[in-house]
Amino acid sequence: MGVTDTYRIQYGEAWTAFRRRFRVSLLKLTPSRKLSPIQKFLRDGFNSKIFSSVPSDEVSQVLVFGGYKGDSVDGWLNKNPRARIQTYEPVRDYAAILENRFHGSDVAVHSFGVGKRSGTRTFSVMSDATSGHPGITGAPSISPPATIDVWFESVAAAGKDWPDRIDVAEINIEGGEYELIPALAEAGKLAQIKHIFVQFHDVGHETTSFVEESRNHLAESHLQVWCYDMVWEYWKLSEPS
Template sequence: MALKAPSPYELKKAFMYPRKLYMRHRENLEPGFLRSALELHYYRPAFYDWMGAVHANPQLLYEADINADSVVIDAGAYTGEWAQDIMDRYGATLHAFEPDPRNFKQLNRRAQQNDTLIPYRYGLGDKTETVQMALEHLGSSIFTDTSGANGVPSAEVEIRDIAETWHSLGLDRVDLMKINIEGAEFPLLERMIETRLLDKVDCYMIQFHEWHPGAYQRRRRIRKALARTHTLEWDYHFVWEKWTLK
């Protein structure tokens, strides 16, 4: 049986692994959220800049011109921490999409205590399909190895076409959309451009992921499309960026 050639994504991750080990030794952090977050971003300078910005303004990722009448989409809701902060701050109606079954279980429990939080056990993308997802808590992804050979468990999850979902939920305008979906942001946003949904959202908070095939070119094309209708408020390269409607 022929061996499967590594993808460009896997090659990039392998190339950066020595740097991750070096930085892990230099930072000497205890295992936990901060170390996990740094390693997800391979200790890039932009992530340190982001941490500095959040230290100066802890509300940076939660500031938006919304209120209790607003509609918010959280694509990649994880267990609902960001959603909870948005609801506590603004009282907005929040549609939270999370395909990872372990994360969704916690998200659903949170929704039972919040009438304005509506959880969906599927992800958003450019088409409706069932795929395997590697379950890595902070970095669960449909683009990483799902064979189990690396010790990471996987599960079959559902992804739904953003355009079909938009119409089935009866959405018109969305006041805020947060996107953090481990590489799936590229096909999702490309589909929104294709179906003329991009300008239906007043404010975007997006985390693009660098270690995916064509990431730089695809991000440039998406940002060019966004710039026609939105203004870039702030940008931490391949960490987080915020766009608001002109």
């Protein structure tokens, strides 16, 4: 590693952290009504908002749908190093990163997605957006998105490895949430999850109806605790009346 690389690592990351802190300071001085949902999320702690919402003793059994490169898995492990985490990542390259990153820990990496039914699907891959939903196009690019075949298991098949009670489910799957949430509800799995964090994505003209349908499913068993619209929202299992 050269001097330039060392400088970039030591000072580049520090500069990025400083810029984020400065931006957050400005956001805290801005009236809430003038902030977008993503600005409010950043002001309120960004991803730490998710992890701080659940007590450590309620982070024992965790499902992460959309493992990507493992930052969310790492966040839940930091919350409870003894947590049993299962993460689902159908893109093989990312699943390999997860396997390498969490080798030797109590993290089960499943190199498939979870949906309504089992089978092979075609995913588009562009930058960091990977999705099987036709409405997701990824960031603008001069090159068309690549396509890959990935494997999906049905909720019924994947759910055989799940405990009867799940503490946390995190769902960030680029439009696949509109299939997964109804499938979880239909299989009776949604009501077995105490804390659910979901990021809804824009998939085109049907987005509003898809979000409404998904929230209706969640509302049958959960209460919405907080919501940064189309960024992240948190649902907690309703207490028995």
